[in-house]
Amino acid sequence: MKAFKYLFITALTLLLFSACERDDICPEDAPKTPQLVIQFFDVSNPEILKNVPKLKIVAPGNDTLDFDTTSEIKLPLKTSENMTEYDFIQKSLSNSPNVDRLIFDYARTNEFVSRACGFRVVYLDFQGTLINDSNEWIKGVLVEESNINNENETHLNIYH
Numbered sequence: 493m494k495a496f497k498y499l500f501i502t503a504l505t506l507l508l509f510s511a512c513e514r515d516d517i518c519p520e521d522a523p524k525t526p527q528l529v530i531q532f533f534d535v536s537n538p539e540i541l542k543n544v545p546k547l548k549i550v551a552p553g554n555d556t557l558d559f560d561t562t563s564e565i566k567l568p569l570k571t572s573e574n575m576t577e578y579d580f581i582q583k584s585l586s587n588s589p590n591v592d593r594l595i596f597d598y599a600r601t602n603e604f605v606s607r608a609c610g611f612r613v614v615y616l617d618f619q620g621t622l623i624n625d626s627n628e629w630i631k632g633v634l635v636e637e638s639n640i641n642n643e644n645e646t647h648l649n650i651y652h
Contacts, residue, residue: 518609525612526643527566528596535631535651542652546583551576566643571613574598580650582629592630593623598640615640620648 534542541563549557549567559565570576577595598615605612618640620633632651640647 516608518606522609523603523605523612523642525568525571526614526640527568528615528618528640528648529564529566529643529646530648530650531564531646532562532650532652538651544582544652548581548583548589550579550581552579564646569596569598569615569640571600574600580630582652590627590629592625592628594630594633595621595623597621603641618647 532542532544534540543561543563544559545561547559547562547565549559549565557565557567567576567578575595575597577593580592580594581589582592583589596618598618601614601616602611603614604610616639618635618638620635622628622630622633630650630652634649634651635647636649637645637647
């Protein structure tokens, strides 16, 4: 009886491990849904990257991202809607934070990666709009790449 139990457990273990085929595992380097890559530039010298101190990004009703000092960030876009909005908050040395809202519009398409990885979303016809207020710290935005299919290039420039 012990031999039968040992044989059964061994056979079951072999069956479980042999059931995984090579294409059932999504490789780490497989393409994924890309994030929006944003770089910040000096409005008075548009060729020079400019750090944003104490930047906070808030998606209304969602999570908050905090950056100490940065000139480049990556943000996720919604995969189930054709629009994402974020509040960009610069917490300067003064106690009153300066909030500017950016709205991103785009078309979405699903791209098949593999059986193991499934689909990823690619964003097409990307547009960024700055909602003006009386005290904006962001002076302008420029779309560098309107099709977002990787994170290897900058998609949006923000001038401040």
